[in-house]
Structure formats: C-alpha cells, structure tokens
Amino acid sequence: MPRSLNELSNRAARGFDSRFAVVRRALAATARAVAARAFPTCCTLCGDACDEALLCAPCMNALPPLPPACPRCALPSPGAAVCGACLRRPPRVAATLAAHVYAFPLDRLVQALKYGRRLALAVPLGDALAAAVLRAPAGTRRPELIVPMPLAGARQRERGFNQAIEIARVVGRRTCIPLAHALARPVERAAQAGLRWSERRRNVRGAFSATREIASRHVAIVDDVMTTGATIDAAAVALLAAGAARVDAWVVARALPPGSR
Ligand SMILES: [Zn+2]
Ligand SMILES: [Zn+2]
Missing domain, CATH: 1.20.5 (Single alpha-helices involved in coiled-coils or other helix-helix interfaces)
Incomplete structure (x- = not known):
C-alpha cells in the first residue's frame, strides 16, 4: 500500500x-x-531485397563460424580448451569472445564499413556480435560496461568515425549494457596492418590511457577485428591500471595466424 x-x-x-x-x-x-x-534496401552480399539491416538473414547465417576456440584468445583450440600459448603467457584479457572468423565474406563487410564508409554496416556487424554475446552459456560472467576500442585522434579525424564505437553502440543496445568511453589513444603509431605479427606488440605498448576511473568494474572492450590481440592487450593494460576488476574482449571477427586456415 x-x-x-x-x-x-x-x-x-x-x-x-x-x-x-x-x-x-x-x-x-x-x-x-x-x-x-x-x-527497400538490398543485401550487401547477395543483392536480394532485405530490411533496413543491409544483410539478409541467409547471408547473416552463412557468415564464417569460429571453430571451438581458446576462451582466452579465441584462436581455434581442440575442445575449446585454454591453448598452450595462453597457458605459457596469459593475456591481460580474461576472456575473448569472437562472433566469427575473419574470412570471406565477413572481411569484405568490415572493409566496406571502415574504408568504404558504409556506416550502416555497423548494424549487422553489431548484431552478429550481440548474437554471440547473447548465445553465451548461462553462468557466463556479464560485463557491466562496454568500452569501444578508440582510434588514434588523427586516424579518427581522417576517417570521420570510429567503426568500433558504431559497432559497440549496437551491441550496447542489444545487450542493455551501457557504453563507457574510457580509453584514449593519444599516441599515433604506425598502422598495425602494415606490420609483421611479431612487431605489433611493441608498436602498441603504452599507446592507450584510461580517461575515467572504472574501479572494480568488469568491462568488455569492443572492436571489429582481433588480429594478434596485441592492441586489445595494450588497451586492457590501461583499463586494469585504472582499476578495472576484469577486462574481456568482444570482437566481431578473429583473424587466424597466417598459414593456419
Ligand atoms: Zn544476402
Ligand atoms: Zn589462447
């Protein structure tokens, strides 16, 4: 009463x-x-008519699946066990969730979003990541905040947007987890894409800083593609230094090392 x-x-x-x-x-x-x-819009991949999502349901369902993978780094691992590399040298992220393998035709979608400025593609890509998050088995610990991977200032000015933020917005809406722009990337380094896998870790070390306190929070960094994991690990270092209790990585696609496909 x-x-x-x-x-x-x-x-x-x-x-x-x-x-x-x-x-x-x-x-x-x-x-x-x-x-x-x-x-009416047309599916970006097959050209069939579809709704406003830009990717028809059959094409969405045919995106390349990730085989059973290591829960720490999302690289293929028999029985989804923690892989040898993560046992020898545990990454800073506690868990990595990848919705798909970075392969055709998903690579074309990511490139069209980033370099072709097809911003609307962030919706189906965000949907794909959100679907993987929502499929996680019961009991999976749920982050309290989503932190989009920042671009270096100059790169964001040149591109006009940050694809990770666009994807993170969709994931946040679908999962009801709030976004926190908690990372900055003040230092402009060489583009990771132009470097050998072995050089990437050195290139991003110290590239990030936390812009707000996130003491005791469990956060998920959202990005479009994880290649070596070096960038996300460097971002996780900054978040853990700012007090995060746990940092996970959520990515639309996981690139497999050369020669492993
Ligand atoms: Zn289609
Ligand atoms: Zn691993």
Missing part, C-alpha cells in the same frame, strides 16, 4: 513512464516498417 501522497504520485509517474516507453517503441517499430517498405 502506498504510504503517502508522494509515493502514490511516484508510482503513477513510473506507470506513465513505462506506458510511454511501450508507445514510443511501437511508434519506432512502425516508422521502421514504413521506411523499410518505402525505401
């Missing part, structure tokens, strides 16, 4: 808010359906 007029009016306000949220969601869904009918 409400004890006071104040409590009664708070309850009424909460009821109004939730009814308002339902109406707002219904209106947004209707607007999307009308827009999809008025401006």
Whole structure:
C-alpha cells in the first residue's frame, strides 16, 4: 500500500513512464516498417531485397563460424580448451569472445564499413556480435560496461568515425549494457596492418590511457577485428591500471595466424 501522497504520485509517474516507453517503441517499430517498405534496401552480399539491416538473414547465417576456440584468445583450440600459448603467457584479457572468423565474406563487410564508409554496416556487424554475446552459456560472467576500442585522434579525424564505437553502440543496445568511453589513444603509431605479427606488440605498448576511473568494474572492450590481440592487450593494460576488476574482449571477427586456415 502506498504510504503517502508522494509515493502514490511516484508510482503513477513510473506507470506513465513505462506506458510511454511501450508507445514510443511501437511508434519506432512502425516508422521502421514504413521506411523499410518505402525505401527497400538490398543485401550487401547477395543483392536480394532485405530490411533496413543491409544483410539478409541467409547471408547473416552463412557468415564464417569460429571453430571451438581458446576462451582466452579465441584462436581455434581442440575442445575449446585454454591453448598452450595462453597457458605459457596469459593475456591481460580474461576472456575473448569472437562472433566469427575473419574470412570471406565477413572481411569484405568490415572493409566496406571502415574504408568504404558504409556506416550502416555497423548494424549487422553489431548484431552478429550481440548474437554471440547473447548465445553465451548461462553462468557466463556479464560485463557491466562496454568500452569501444578508440582510434588514434588523427586516424579518427581522417576517417570521420570510429567503426568500433558504431559497432559497440549496437551491441550496447542489444545487450542493455551501457557504453563507457574510457580509453584514449593519444599516441599515433604506425598502422598495425602494415606490420609483421611479431612487431605489433611493441608498436602498441603504452599507446592507450584510461580517461575515467572504472574501479572494480568488469568491462568488455569492443572492436571489429582481433588480429594478434596485441592492441586489445595494450588497451586492457590501461583499463586494469585504472582499476578495472576484469577486462574481456568482444570482437566481431578473429583473424587466424597466417598459414593456419
Ligand atoms: Zn544476402
Ligand atoms: Zn589462447
């Protein structure tokens, strides 16, 4: 029973808010359906008509799956056991979740997003990552915050956007986990893509700084592709130094080392 007029009016306000949220969601869904009918889009991969997501369901379902993988680094490992490399030298991230292998045709989608500026592709790529997160077995520890992988300032100015932030927004919406822009990348280094795998760790060491305190929080760094894991590990070092209790990595795709495919 409400004890006071104040409590009664708070309850009424909460009821109004939730009814308002339902109406707002219904209106947004209707607007999307009308827009999809008025401006039909074509699947980026097969060209068939599809909804506003830019990737039809069959193409989404055919993206290259990740075989059973090491839970620390997401590289293929029999029985999904922790791999020898992670046993010898545990990475800073406690767990890595990769939705797919970085292979055709997913590589084309990521490149079209990053270099072709097809920003809308962040939606199906974010959906793919969110689906993998939501498929995680019951009991999997759920991060409290999502931290998008930052781009160095100059690179973001040149590109005009950061694909990791665009993907992280979608994942945050789908999983109801808030985003925290907790990392900065003040130092411009050589692009990782131009370096040998062995040089990448040295190139990103000390490249990140934490921009806010995240004491005792369990966070997930979100990025589009994990190649060697060196960049995400360097970012995890900065977050752990800022007090994070645990850092996981969530990536749309895991690149496999040369010659392993
Ligand atoms: Zn398609
Ligand atoms: Zn491993």
